[in-house]
Amino acid sequence: MNSKKIFDDSNKKVANTEIQIKKYQDSILQLNQEITDLSYFNFDSNEKSYFYFADKGYDMSKLLPAIQDGLYTQNEFDGDEHPLIPYGSSEGNRMQINIVRILNHKWIIADFTDGQFEGELFITYEIDEKGDLKYKLVESFLYPL
Template sequence: MRQKIFMYLFVFSILLVLFQYVNAKRVFEDMDRKLDGYKIQLERCKDSVAVLQDENLDLSHFNLERNEDAMSYFENQGYNVSELVLLIKDELYKLNEEKGEHPIIPYASEEGKRMMINTVKLLNHKWIIADFSDGRYWGELFITYEITEDKQLKFNLAESFLYPFN
């Protein structure tokens, strides 16, 4: 009888080990399949990031903060470029607060509204593009600027256009 108990225990242990092996193998294969899926997804994401970085580089080509020659121009005059960019943008936005018609925007707004500069992008050490709107009409400006010898900003409207209202 003792021999039969050991035989049953032995068969039971072999069945238990076999069950554990099959289960572990299935779990391992499932995890391996998931890992392969994640690897494919990671490659796709890396490709997307590379495309977005290239696109970002193209879009930031005309940008004062990425233009070494323009930055050198200001640095040679003793300016901190990051502070100067903020100052130039602030000065343009301050023009929105002046009474009457906007001093740079050459278009009249609807009655009761005011044309205001919304977005400003410094292209280099001489040029700015900006968009403006009064809530109904909108357009864009091409502005030249310079810093005079007495450290004053001087803006000059080079071109502008107003989008047609439909």
């Protein structure tokens, strides 16, 4: 009788484990699909954008950080007006670009805030004939408080 109970308990554990494994497999499949969806508009998964620069001889391991750093450098400005953020900041604070996502070989989206106000930017960029990065604000919005 005791060995039957041990055997039944063991079978229940195996069945529960199989159910858990199936749930985890389904969760992994769902997360993989979400990752694929989220990475669609991302430079790293866009072959055409990658080869746009690679074919021109740019070192991609240096170019992408340079594009991002160029935007972050815009946060180091003199005066009251940020070169790309068209909104004034709250008293005692400065608007700063926080998060940058390079979508492709022409477009960037960025998040900005001054600690109280926040919004997003749509920026185009190009590399001129001298090799300098040029940014242009196309659209922006400020979230309501």
